[in-house]
């Protein structure tokens with residue numbers, strides 16, 4: 001096993017996460033992994049969505065002022081693009097100042113800085129580090145397939161696939177990029193230019209760094225990873241599933257309601273539908289109503305995460321469910337504002353996962369061997385759903401307008417006895433086993449972690 005002590009010097013690895021839950025989690029898991037291999041850790045972070053330093057007493061934290069950042073979490077493609085560019089802009093000068101000061105201090109110690117691992121959305125900050133002589137690695141949050149899609153983005157625009165228009169034939173295949181269909185591509189008609197710029201910055205962040213780190217594993221995306229390795233000049237480290245490999249403490253920004261685990265303890269095996277749409281997506285009031293009645297009419301036990309701010313136009317702290325929902329589901333379900341998701345998915349009572357298909361949730365569902373009901377919202381989520389229902393065939397997608405009848409039918413397909421649900425559950429279990437094998441001794445991700453540690457040691 002490669003460790004930081006291999007060269008006899010203590011090395012420090014710097015991290016800079018993008019300040020959203022889905023990006024903070026894998027960054028901390030990677031930090032946990034490298035810390036366990038003997039590296040010292042410093043986490044630079046924006047003040048927006050700042051991580052809880054007290055949960056990670058072994059790390060140093062450096063808060064970087066982000067004056068001028070919008071105060072609210074983004075919930076649309078356009079707002080997310082604005083936010084990402086704003087983090088880069090706002091943190092550039094203060095990060096340069098703080099990193100230079102840290103390097104100065106390190107020179108006086110018997111420790112040196114090996115590299116910066118930053119989110120691939122932080123191109124400006126990766127450039128700042130290299131300008132000060134610090135090598136960089138880019139952690140790309142998302143699948144290998146999604147990153148391939150980003151590298152193909154200019155071609156997809158040139159060929160007229162993007163931006164997706166009202167007149168586009170949504171289910172037409174993207175012949176250059178199977179298994180994507182036009183509707184699976186990340187697109188925004190309203191903010192196309194900005195999306196193109198932000199995604200091209202991601203690709204540049206990767207190609208100008210010394211390596212690309214992906215939270216995925218070879219058995220899940222063998223062809224996609226092979227294609228990336230053929231086309232990229234930098235090494236690719238697929239080191240996932242990070243949440244299984246890493247001893248990281250929780251990096252949840254919201255308090256997780258652990259009481260739901262006790263409730264799950266009392267439910268029959270594989271009986272409960274777990275419903276969660278991640279940290280950014282928001283739904284309309286009418287979709288909330290259809291979701292609620294679809295769940296109620298399914299007749300199955302459920303655990304539903306209603307995150308503050310989930311419903312557009314509703315007060316963030318109080319989401320009301322439709323009249324009659326409580327009575328219709330009494331004793332059969334639990335609603336929480338935030339759950340310990342990894343533990344929920346790993347609980348034997350959970351038999352299905354209704355997800356927005358953010359990459360963390362998708363991977364967590366894969367590793368738990370739970371079949372998925374996919375309802376993607378934006379960005380990479382449609383592509384992730386396509387892999388779940390078409391490539392891995394471990395779930396179903398609800399397309400088009402959300403209606404309670406569709407929801408009920410999808411839950412019944414996913415969790416009902418017999419086919420096609422039984423096949424989905426069987427394949428989900430096979431994927432769970434290959435995820436476990438990838439992080440076992442000599443597993444593909446374990447080997448890649450060793451190679452990553454050796455690279456960092458040599459930097």
Ligand code: UDX
Pocket residue numbers: 020021022023025141142252256276277278279280281305337338339340341342357358359360361362364378379380381
């Ligand atoms: C964002 C993007 O929306 C997503 O498309 C991209 O792939 C990653 O960044 P997010 O929408 O938050 O992420 O979804 P996801 O990637 O699934 O991450 C959510 C994280 O929050 C997961 O690690 C999940 O375990 C955690 N979570 C979610 C909880 O801890 N509790 C909950 O109740 C719900």
